[in-house]
Amino acid sequence: MQVLTKRYPKNCLLTVMDRYSAEVHNMEQVVMIPxxxxxxxxxRHEGQAQxxxxxxxxxxxxxxxxxxxxxxxxxxxxxxxxxxxxxEAEEAENGTAETEEVDDESxxxxxxxxxxxxxxxxxxxxxxxxLTKKAQEVTRKYQEMTGQVW
Numbered sequence: 001m002q003v004l005t006k007r008y009p010k011n012c013l014l015t016v017m018d019r020y021s022a023e024v025h026n027m028e029q030v031v032m033i034p035x036x037x038x039x040x041x042x043x044r045h046e047g048q049a050q051x052x053x054x055x056x057x058x059x060x061x062x063x064x065x066x067x068x069x070x071x072x073x074x075x076x077x078x079x080x081x082x083x084x085x086x087x088e089a090e091e092a093e094n095g096t097a098e099t100e101e102v103d104d105e106s107x108x109x110x111x112x113x114x115x116x117x118x119x120x121x122x123x124x125x126x127x128x129x130x131l132t133k134k135a136q137e138v139t140r141k142y143q144e145m146t147g148q149v150w
Contacts, residue, residue, distance in 0.1 A: 013121065016128040017070055023135040024067040027060070031142045034060055040145070042137055056138050063135050 008015040031037065037056035054062075069075075075083065142148075 011125070013125055013128070016125055016132070020128045020132045020135070021067055021070060023132050023139070024063050027063065027135045027139045027142075030139050030148070031060060036145060037138070037142060040141065042134075042141060056141055059134055059138050063131060063138065066131060 008018070034057060037060050040056045041053055042056055042059065
């Protein structure tokens with residue numbers, strides 16, 4: 001398991017991001033055969049899988065992709081759109097870009113910057129905590145499947 005080397009306050013966003021990154025790297029080290037995670041559901045309560053929930057392989061690939069963004073920064077918007085939608089999202093976005101800009105300006109006028117910052121900051125904190133737990137669950141489930149549980 002990867003150990004955190006940087007020291008920040010416990011609830012600092014950087015600490016949460018480091019924890020997430022460490023858990024994803026641990027997950028990558030433990031999961032030697034990711035294809036075993038296909039069609040395996042993450043059970044919520046003693047054998048009850050959540051309806052229409054993604055399989056563990058989907059979580060595994062999503063968590064790795066997010067970790068790359070966290071560690072190396074975001075792709076430019078155009079590259080991201082091309083990657084996600086194969087260029088289709090770019091065409092749709094061009095038609096709605098002007099409407100979004102007007103909506104964004106009016107929304108930013110309604111909330112102060114500090115309030116917006118706290119909203120997004122707390123949301124990021126919550127999301128990283130949730131993603132860290134998902135990485136731990138994928139790792140634990142893989143270890144159970146392969147008999148690696150200690």
